Amino acid sequence: MNMQSNEGLPALQCTQSARLWLSSEGAITPMHYDSSTSFLCQIRGGKRMVLYSDDQLSALYPYADDHPLRCARSRIEYGSECLPAIVLLSRRRSQVNPESPDLQRFPQFRICRGYEALLREGDILLFGSKVMHYTQSLGPKTCMSITTRFE
Numbered sequence: 001m002n003m004q005s006n007e008g009l010p011a012l013q014c015t016q017s018a019r020l021w022l023s024s025e026g027a028i029t030p031m032h033y034d035s036s037t038s039f040l041c042q043i044r045g046g047k048r049m050v051l052y053s054d055d056q057l058s059a060l061y062p063y064a065d066d067h068p069l070r071c072a073r074s075r076i077e078y079g080s081e082c083l084p085a086i087v088l089l090s091r092r093r094s095q096v097n098p099e100s101p102d103l104q105r106f107p108q109f110r111i112c113r114g115y116e117a118l119l120r121e122g123d124i125l126l127f128g129s130k131v132m133h134y135t136q137s138l139g140p141k142t143c144m145s146i147t148t149r150f151e
Contacts, residue, residue, distance in 0.1 A: 012037075016149040025139025031060065031094035033132045036149035040126075042119040045143030047135055050098055050114040054130035059108035061095040098134050119145075 015036045023029075025045070033054070052060055096102075101109045117125055118138075127133070129151075137143040 012150040014148060015151050016147075018146050018148045021143075021145045021147060023137040023143045025137055025141060025143070027137040027143070029135040031096060031098055031132050031134040032092045033057075033130045034149060035092065036129050036151050038125075038127055038129075038131075038147060038149050040119070040124065040145055040147045042121055042123045042125075043144040043146060044121060045140060046121075046138035047119040047143060047145065048138055049117045049119065049125065049136075050134045051117065051127055052112055052114050052132040054128065054132075056112045057130060057132065059112050060132050061106050061109070063093055063095060094132055 031050075031052075096106050096109050098109075098114060103110055114134075119125060
């Protein structure tokens with residue numbers, strides 16, 4: 001393969017500009033999925049991510065269409081109207097806390113199998129759309145990563 005061209009490789013189109021994420025040690029990002037393929041590069045500190053394949057999505061209990069949390073962000077930013085683009089963002093979130101799941105409320109979660117990734121400075125993680133993931137910043141102090149998304 002000619003490394004000077006992308007012949008034979010799938011064409012990827014950036015769907016989100018690069019974003020810089022800063023977090024303190026112990027910070028948590030609740031379980032959710034991205035709508036496009038995600039690329040994460042850990043610049044400083046460490047991160048622990050638990051990823052669940054998209055075939056487990058229903059057992060990860062995404063919020064229902066009529067759940068009040070689905071519109072919480074749009075009510076704050078856009079008044080009482082629930083905008084479709086914002087609703088789709090909330091729909092990607094899981095009701096389950098994988099660190100202490102309530103198996104009475106979410107019994108299907110028991111069949112889910114996550115994959116743990118421990119990211120250190122310089123590590124890169126690429127994962128597909130609809131892969132639910134839970135993130136914890138490991139420190140020390142301030143963690144820094146850059147993400148972007150592709151289709």
